[in-house]
Amino acid sequence: MRDEPLVLGIETSCDETGVGIVRGHTLLADALASSVDQHARFGGVVPEVASRAHLEALVPTMQRALDEAGVTLADVDAIAVTSGPGLAGALLVGVAAAKGYALAAEKPIYGVNHLAAHVAVDTLEHGPLPEPAVAMLVSGGHSSLLLVDDLTAGVTPLGATIDDAAGEAFDKVARLLGLGFPGGPIIDRAAREGDPASIAFPRGLTAAKDLAAHRFDFSFSGLKTAVARWVESRERAGEPVPVADVSASFQEAVCDVLTAKAIDACRANGVGTLVIGGGVAANSRLRVLAEERAAKYGIAVRVPRPGLCTDNGAMVAALGSHLVKAGVAPSRLDLPADSAMSLTAVSVPG
Amino acid sequence: MLVLALDTATPASTAALVEVTVDGLAGVAERRTVDPRAHGEKLAPEIAAVLADAGLRPRDVTAIVAGVGPGPFTGLRVGLATAASMGQALGIPTYGVCSLDALGRAAGPGRVLIATDARRREVYFGTYADGERVTGPEVAKPADVAALVRGATGGSLPAGVLVGAEEAGGGTSMAGLVERAAGEGALKYGDVFGVPVEEHLLYPPGAALVALAAERIRAGAPSEALTPLYLRRPDAVEPSARKAVLT
Numbered sequence A: 001m002r003d004e005p006l007v008l009g010i011e012t013s014c015d016e017t018g019v020g021i022v023r024g025h026t027l028l029a030d031a032l033a034s035s036v037d038q039h040a041r042f043g044g045v046v047p048e049v050a051s052r053a054h055l056e057a058l059v060p061t062m063q064r065a066l067d068e069a070g071v072t073l074a075d076v077d078a079i080a081v082t083s084g085p086g087l088a089g090a091l092l093v094g095v096a097a098a099k100g101y102a103l104a105a106e107k108p109i110y111g112v113n114h115l116a117a118h119v120a121v122d123t124l125e126h127g128p129l130p131e132p133a134v135a136m137l138v139s140g141g142h143s144s145l146l147l148v149d150d151l152t153a154g155v156t157p158l159g160a161t162i163d164d165a166a167g168e169a170f171d172k173v174a175r176l177l178g179l180g181f182p183g184g185p186i187i188d189r190a191a192r193e194g195d196p197a198s199i200a201f202p203r204g205l206t207a208a209k210d211l212a213a214h215r216f217d218f219s220f221s222g223l224k225t226a227v228a229r230w231v232e233s234r235e236r237a238g239e240p241v242p243v244a245d246v247s248a249s250f251q252e253a254v255c256d257v258l259t260a261k262a263i264d265a266c267r268a269n270g271v272g273t274l275v276i277g278g279g280v281a282a283n284s285r286l287r288v289l290a291e292e293r294a295a296k297y298g299i300a301v302r303v304p305r306p307g308l309c310t311d312n313g314a315m316v317a318a319l320g321s322h323l324v325k326a327g328v329a330p331s332r333l334d335l336p337a338d339s340a341m342s343l344t345a346v347s348v349p350g
Numbered sequence B: 001m002l003v004l005a006l007d008t009a010t011p012a013s014t015a016a017l018v019e020v021t022v023d024g025l026a027g028v029a030e031r032r033t034v035d036p037r038a039h040g041e042k043l044a045p046e047i048a049a050v051l052a053d054a055g056l057r058p059r060d061v062t063a064i065v066a067g068v069g070p071g072p073f074t075g076l077r078v079g080l081a082t083a084a085s086m087g088q089a090l091g092i093p094t095y096g097v098c099s100l101d102a103l104g105r106a107a108g109p110g111r112v113l114i115a116t117d118a119r120r121r122e123v124y125f126g127t128y129a130d131g132e133r134v135t136g137p138e139v140a141k142p143a144d145v146a147a148l149v150r151g152a153t154g155g156s157l158p159a160g161v162l163v164g165a166e167e168a169g170g171g172t173s174m175a176g177l178v179e180r181a182a183g184e185g186a187l188k189y190g191d192v193f194g195v196p197v198e199e200h201l202l203y204p205p206g207a208a209l210v211a212l213a214a215e216r217i218r219a220g221a222p223s224e225a226l227t228p229l230y231l232r233r234p235d236a237v238e239p240s241a242r243k244a245v246l247t
């Protein structure tokens, strides 16, 4: 092994088949195959469709990653794979393949936590993460606030959504506005022409009585229903639905709550760094609002480029590399795919 | 030639090493765990164990044979993902064989029904004459299997391969169509099929999997993509029109 470990990462927790290769903090390859188009007409990810696509995509995606990095499996120091959380059947394809690669190439394997990998990927762009940091992970599958004391050991969950994930709310609102799937980028675009202050949509779990029990938790289900009600009453009155204004006002409600709670989490824990990851981190309003609010308290905001925010293999490789460097023991060949994997361990203990 | 055989199309996770020579096969080592939810955890350690049992290393393997089902999807994919990734890492060919065929071949002479559990009160099945598949693979309710076998064999097969419908009579019994059955689905629904079940032959054996690909292995045939025999489409419904939220 040279001073910097060469680590390969495999990600299959949702609808993206990703294989990434890093050396230390340097990204060498990030190959991705997505089944998103196959889910569009269902308005959300269909687990069985995703699992079938992973099986078909894995070998070619692996080949592209190896070619892109100019390495072979024999050169690799370790193989990391998302063990959970995620869709059980989808995770299992990646875990089985990772075991096949590790077994055949006689390499150590690390089953890692998907959420921790979303945090670790930022090191590929911005270098080592100052610890402690607060991480906000927002996507179609998760909405979490985490306290990162030591990324190799474990991460403390501060809060999470109690119903829909933030990205799910974008998908549902896009669907009720007849805009398509996935909803994030579409709403972001539609919102540019709209007035974010035109409709006062609710901010979930921000009232004083909710803050006592759910200071760092999110709720987007009420917001989604409020948008549906608003749109429906317009339609019933025979009035046109101002899609841009609805999009902008909805997006503002989501971003307002997310950033307010993230900054509050930083301040409550005396933390000076906020990392944002997940597909919703690509939202233009979220980035602007987070930086604006963080600046007031001298908090640094780190957001990886959009391609690294969404699910990919590079994030898994980045976390794997971090674990190898820290001397963490690899997992065993019987490591499970754990759809509800907790954050108390960043990797499956050996 | 040392061949690794994998199958996860039934509740069993099977890993076997088989030596293929010019004129025969010899089993080297085999491991099997029966647990319908543990393929993902059991298969890889089993592969490591058969290699250790034989005192060999992964690089000694020259080809991989995988049972491509039919079988419950999640478990089935574990075997295929493992086989495909190992084949890619080792730069050796992979060959797919029908998992039911391995049971059919192992069942030997005579007319045999092979049935495995497809869950949802259905079976994956095929019929075999002297080890060769005659009908299937298909998925159906146990009670409908006999009718499907009769329909599939009606006139299209050489006389004497399977007994015709008129000879077999009506009803759902398999009696007359096949003389015995094997596979864990046959055991589970033995009372429906009404023919003797070979209880020692419930899961695809490693040697039979390899035997089905032996000609390809000896000929050095090109590697094959391991495409699962799902036989069912994914359960997915397109969303209906928006539900009203105002009452």
Ligand SMILES: [Zn+2]
Pocket: A114, A118, A139, A141, A278, A310, A311
């Ligand atoms: Zn994610």
